[in-house]
Amino acid sequence: MKPGSCHTECQQVLHLAERLCEGRGARLTPQRRQVLEILCASPKPLGAYDILDLLKQGVPAAKPPTVYRALEFLLQQGLVHRIESLNAYVGCIHPDHPHASQFLICRDCGEVRELESRSVERTLGSALRACGFKADSRVVEVTGRCLRCSEQGTP
Amino acid sequence: MKPGSCHTECQQVLHLAERLCEGRGARLTPQRRQVLEILCASPKPLGAYDILDLLKQGVPAAKPPTVYRALEFLLQQGLVHRIESLNAYVGCIHPDHPHASQFLICRDCGEVRELESRSVERTLGSALRACGFKADSRVVEVTGRCLRCSEQGTP
DNA sequence: AAGTGTTATGTTATCACATAACATAAGTAA
DNA sequence: TTACTTATGTTATGTGATAACATAACACTT
Known part of the structure; x- marks a missing residue:
């Protein structure tokens, strides 16, 4: 998969996005x-x-407002995520079910991957319940080296 | 404890910071x-x-560079934390032992509290091991309403 | 089709956060 | 003192985000 050429996946996500928005009455x-x-x-x-x-x-x-407005909409619809530690945005790979996003950010290749660990979600959820905190949004972002990069190259 | 008047705690943290820096040869x-x-x-x-x-x-x-340089130093020494989702900084309440910081950010009163849940730390750690990701830094930031604010006031 | 309210976009300016680059001064160790 | 390293001063600029107000497109009612 070359960068910028994942047309198959893109098309699928876009079609899904269209269906989701239509179903929600979002334009x-x-x-x-x-x-x-x-x-x-x-x-x-x-x-x-x-x-x-x-x-x-x-x-x-x-x-700029053109972009930020579009991003605001797409974020609301759960179609993209914002990476707080990078001030950057990624397309969501499975926008059909809402999920607390967890990201793995490789400092070498720059790739960002969604972790989506149910156990992390659960553990954090119960820790929040335990201290009476009502969460609106959860940010879990881990920076480091992905498997591929740590197998190759230098430390 | 009124805002800006926690002199006792402050003094303690500052003394601790001095001792820690001295011990590390940091100025x-x-x-x-x-x-x-x-x-x-x-x-x-x-x-x-x-x-x-x-x-x-x-x-x-x-x-600006005056502040950012001081912050860089203090972050390195583990004396302050950066809150990614706010582009803001907080003093660390227990700088003596390094810890993966987890923050609870109240959208009403604005207060930020360190969660420091060992179980969240462990669960996240094993999820990372499981997918071969070598973490440098972990960001866990939850935005919502703290217990106090959700007991008072409107939804 | 015309009117009306709502949602989206265009446009300008500005705010907020952060760092590059280079100069000077203060500490440290021979 | 000299030489070296670390810290600070200073100017300018890069990067990310939004306020405020104007216009246009849409959608719904009559």
Whole structure:
């Protein structure tokens, strides 16, 4: 899978996104769709201004608010995630079921992977219950080296 | 404990910080100490420019790099933490033993509390081992309502 | 089809967070 | 003292995000 060329997966995610939005009465407009497309086509998280540069190819008049508005919508719909420790955004790989996102961020290859560990989710959930904290959103982001990178190369 | 008046705790943390730095051969210079003091005196996380404003009372010539350099040092020494989802900083309440920080952020009162759950730490650790990811740093940040705020007030 | 409220987009400016790059000063050790 | 390292001063700029207000597109009622 070469970067930027995962057309099969992208198309699937986009179709799913369309169906989900339609079912919810949410409007996946061309701009929003293009931003989602950009994120899905990227193997790595993109900053808002990276997205802006790419979006300008299709929407020359795009400006920062254009991107941030699209991102706001896509985040609400659970179609993309924000990586807090990178100030960057990734397309969600399985937007059909809502999930507390957990990310593994490789400092070498830059790839970001969703962990989606039910046990982490459960443990954190019970720790929160135990201290009476009502969670709105949970951020779990681990930075380090992925398996592939630690098998190759130097420490 | 009124905000900004926890002098007893602050003094303790500052003395501990001095001892720790001395033991490590690290220089807790007046500026660095003042930044730590500012963070310890605040019940809520502070942004770098909030710190800057407060620091200027003691160091009128302070500028952004002044603050960021002090923060870099204090982060390295484990004396402060950075809250990724707020782009803000808090003083560490127990800098003597290194720990994977877990934060509870109340969206109502703004207070940030360290959770420090060993079970969350363990569960996350084994999930990471299971997929071969070598973690450098772990970010666990939960936003929601603290017990106090959810007992009071509206939903 | 015309009118009306709502949602989306265009546009300008600015705020907020962070660091690069280079100069000077203060500590440290020979 | 000299030479070296570490810390600080200073200017400018890079990067991420939003406020505020104007216009356009849509969707629903009559």
